[in-house]
Amino acid sequence: MTLSLGKDLLSLEALSREQIQLVLDTAEPLKEISERAIKKVPTLRGATIANLFFEASTRTRVSFEFAEKRMSADAVNVAASGSSVSKGETLVDTARNLEAMRIDMVVIRHGSSGAAAFLADRIQSNVINAGDGTHEHPTQGLLDLLTLRDRFKKLDGLKVCICGDVLHSRVARSNIWGLTKMGAEVAVCGPRSLLPNAIESMGVTVFDRIEAAIEWADALNILRLQLERMQAGYIPSLREYNRVFGVTRERLDRAPKDVLILHPGPMNRGVEIDSDVADGPHSVILDQVTNGVAIRMAVLYLLSGGKASLADAAKSGGADS
Amino acid sequence: MSRILLKGGRVIDPSQQMDSTCDVLVAEGRIEACGPRVANEAKAPDVQIIDCTGLVVSPGFIDVHAHLREPGREDVETIATGARAAAAGGFTAICAMPNTIPVTDNQAAVGFVLRQAQLAQAARVYPIGAISIGQKGESLAEFGEMVGAGAVAVSDDGRPVASAHLMRTALEYARTFGIPVADHCEEPTLAHGGAMNEGAVSARLGLKGIPAEAEEIMAIRDILLARRTGGHVHLCHMSTRGSVELIRWGKERGINVTAEVCPHHISLTEEDIGNYDTNFKMNPPLRTADDVEALREAVKDGTIDVIATDHAPHHYDEKEREFADAPNGIVGLETALSVNLTWLVKSRIVDLTTLIERMSTAPAKIFHLPGGSLRKGSVGDVTVFDPDATWTVDPKRFVSKGRNTPYAGRELTGLVHYTIVGGRVVHRPAQH
Numbered sequence: 001m002t003l004s005l006g007k008d009l010l011s012l013e014a015l016s017r018e019q020i021q022l023v024l025d026t027a028e029p030l031k032e033i034s035e036r037a038i039k040k041v042p043t044l045r046g047a048t049i050a051n052l053f054f055e056a057s058t059r060t061r062v063s064f065e066f067a068e069k070r071m072s073a074d075a076v077n078v079a080a081s082g083s084s085v086s087k088g089e090t091l092v093d094t095a096r097n098l099e100a101m102r103i104d105m106v107v108i109r110h111g112s113s114g115a116a117a118f119l120a121d122r123i124q125s126n127v128i129n130a131g132d133g134t135h136e137h138p139t140q141g142l143l144d145l146l147t148l149r150d151r152f153k154k155l156d157g158l159k160v161c162i163c164g165d166v167l168h169s170r171v172a173r174s175n176i177w178g179l180t181k182m183g184a185e186v187a188v189c190g191p192r193s194l195l196p197n198a199i200e201s202m203g204v205t206v207f208d209r210i211e212a213a214i215e216w217a218d219a220l221n222i223l224r225l226q227l228e229r230m231q232a233g234y235i236p237s238l239r240e241y242n243r244v245f246g247v248t249r250e251r252l253d254r255a256p257k258d259v260l261i262l263h264p265g266p267m268n269r270g271v272e273i274d275s276d277v278a279d280g281p282h283s284v285i286l287d288q289v290t291n292g293v294a295i296r297m298a299v300l301y302l303l304s305g306g307k308a309s310l311a312d313a314a315k316s317g318g319a320d321s
Numbered sequence: 322m323s324r325i326l327l328k329g330g331r332v333i334d335p336s337q338q339m340d341s342t343c344d345v346l347v348a349e350g351r352i353e354a355c356g357p358r359v360a361n362e363a364k365a366p367d368v369q370i371i372d373c374t375g376l377v378v379s380p381g382f383i384d385v386h387a388h389l390r391e392p393g394r395e396d397v398e399t400i401a402t403g404a405r406a407a408a409a410g411g412f413t414a415i416c417a418m419p420n421t422i423p424v425t426d427n428q429a430a431v432g433f434v435l436r437q438a439q440l441a442q443a444a445r446v447y448p449i450g451a452i453s454i455g456q457k458g459e460s461l462a463e464f465g466e467m468v469g470a471g472a473v474a475v476s477d478d479g480r481p482v483a484s485a486h487l488m489r490t491a492l493e494y495a496r497t498f499g500i501p502v503a504d505h506c507e508e509p510t511l512a513h514g515g516a517m518n519e520g521a522v523s524a525r526l527g528l529k530g531i532p533a534e535a536e537e538i539m540a541i542r543d544i545l546l547a548r549r550t551g552g553h554v555h556l557c558h559m560s561t562r563g564s565v566e567l568i569r570w571g572k573e574r575g576i577n578v579t580a581e582v583c584p585h586h587i588s589l590t591e592e593d594i595g596n597y598d599t600n601f602k603m604n605p606p607l608r609t610a611d612d613v614e615a616l617r618e619a620v621k622d623g624t625i626d627v628i629a630t631d632h633a634p635h636h637y638d639e640k641e642r643e644f645a646d647a648p649n650g651i652v653g654l655e656t657a658l659s660v661n662l663t664w665l666v667k668s669r670i671v672d673l674t675t676l677i678e679r680m681s682t683a684p685a686k687i688f689h690l691p692g693g694s695l696r697k698g699s700v701g702d703v704t705v706f707d708p709d710a711t712w713t714v715d716p717k718r719f720v721s722k723g724r725n726t727p728y729a730g731r732e733l734t735g736l737v738h739y740t741i742v743g744g745r746v747v748h749r750p751a752q753h
Contacts, residue, residue: 013525090642
């Protein structure tokens with residue numbers, strides 16, 4: 001039996017090492033499409049995709065939209081504000097209505113953990129989780145893996161530390177699952193008030209001090225610190241957060257080796273990351289964004305029934321069968 | 322009123338340390354006789370004979386914790402449907418929590434519950450009044466008038482009593498009327514926004530957790546206030562090992578504390594939530610296997626006095642949504658006995674006598690209710706069940722309006738055959 005992703009992409013927890021490998025390998029040849037003058041292949045011609053964004057998003061939504069358009073799918077965007085959702089429609093009714101329009105795929109971003117799985121259980125269409133609450137953001141995890149693999153040529157044995165608000169981060173969970181399944185060593189670093197109480201049960205080590213994390217890691221994935229966390233009393237101030245946990249030039253200079261810098265965006269410059277780090281020579285933050293489109297093309301392609309071995313051929317179309 | 326002879330069953334009555342094959346005669350709404358030669362004495366033509374061979378005959382089950390939703394949410398449950406569901410589950414009496422709309426916080430509201438229960442002609446329904454007016458946690462409701470109208474306890478269940486001063490005052494004031502103050506132990510700032518137990522599973526699912534300490538801090542607060550005041554505090558739906566240890570600590574010191582556990586907390590764990598199944602969402606949440614083990618042990622040794630359902634029906638649409646936004650609670654009246662038999666008796670943690678004590682004799686005693694005994698002269702409330710029969714839970718067949726159960730499709734052991742309230746059969750097997 002050939003390897004596939006199944007009906008939906010809901011989490012990296014649910015994927016095997018082989019399935020993750022499949023997405024990364026499928027994305028590789030698709031990168032080139034975005035470098036062309038005419039960035040369009042006919043692979044998903046005739047497929048209808050709804051991008052259902054219940055939460056504000058720029059990067060992820062635009063990235064999915066480009067991936068869909070470059071593969072010639074017909075995509076519509078539904079934002080929560082101004083839609084039936086803002087009129088009190090439940091998620092299940094929204095799903096049923098989309099289903100009734102015979103769409104092929106749904107990309108969903110939602111503020112509640114489990115919302116993508118909820119939808120996937122109730123509709124026939126393929127569902128892609130574009131971030132559900134504080135649960136997972138699998139395509140972000142996959143693009144982070146691809147970016148790391150591009151730089152280090154391997155993931156096995158790599159030491160990656162996820163820094164910051166792990167408690168509220170879907171990016172962190174997808175990274176932890178993806179990295180550990182691919183054989184990387186994963187650590188987290190942040191104030192204990194922003195780390196899940198039982199985080200060690202996910203197979204990660206915890207650094208209380210950012211200096212120790214930097215000394216240990218080959219790469220840092222620095223999470224966005226949301227202003228609301230301060231208001232909710234998790235940390236005293238953004239200023240102190242930067243002083244204690246901020247990834248700064250000085251801290252990186254003291255490290256024994258170069259450390260690769262990732263950030264899922266959007267960044268708070270001067271809070272979790274300093275500008276000269278974000279814009280510095282070891283930052284791959286924009287490579288992540290570029291890879292995001294290829295990863296999403298790969299996921300759309302695989303869920304639509306495409307075979308990885310044909311991904312290269314798919315670029316010229318005709319690999320649907 | 323006709324007389325009922327329950328013939329040849331295994332009669333288990335913890336109130337008189339009885340476990341023997343004999344007969345029970347119910348007449349004039351009371352237990353007329355209970356013993357080996359009753360059948361011979363009852364040859365009168367008006368005696369309805371029920372063959373109980375192979376069945377257990379026990380004092381009627383009493384649930385001290387049920388949400389019947391009326392007034393306010395009659396679309397979800399009514400006092401009548403709740404009382405009938407109770408009868409179907411073998412309960413001869415249930416206590417109705419006051420978190421209705423409006424709140425049952427005055428004598429008229431208490432009277433309404435009793436009137437509706439009277440009309441239902443099923444299980445008895447005893448109203449519980451609110452501790453505070455509107456369950457707002459500010460000023461005491463009129464305990465005296467509510468008790469006068471028929472309330473058997475006070476509780477702000479559904480909400481924690483955040484103010485230690487209010488809890489202290491309630492425990493003191495309740496002494497006049499000899500009623501328990503039943504508390505929903507939850508430290509609100511720790512539990513705030515939580516959707517499940519805090520631990521490895523909440524970390525994985527990305528759901529905000531409710532730490533065990535949110536319950537335990539309030540449990541020990543209440544125990545200490547009971548010590549200070551001499552009032553009777555009853556701790557609702559205990560869910561953690563820590564709470565068990567604190568209750569044990571209190572009881573060892575002679576503090577007037579009693580406690581209940583729900584069937585789901587002795588049978589399910591946080592792992593059962595699986596893929597965000599909202600039928601496994603309740604408050605307090607499902608905890609860990611270690612907590613379950615401690616709670617089962619506490620039922621066995623009596624640290625936990627009673628098993629109560631926390632029957633909490635919700636509309637299908639309300640549960641059919643995102644986990645964090647779905648309401649807390651599951652229905653329990655029609656599965657309680659079977660869940661207890663399956664997870665406590667069949668697995669040999671407690672014997673039938675102990676289970677019946679925790680479901681009948683103890684609740685009657687601690688809430689000062691009639692029943693819980695088959696002694697001559699006791700109220701004629703009897704449950705007859707088959708402790709070995711198995712059945713598969715199909716929520717569509719529930720008598721309750723609620724369908725929100727985590728046991729759907731599960732095979733459970735133990736089937737209620739007859740529920741007799743005041744000498745009247747209010748539930749009988751469907752095939753008869």
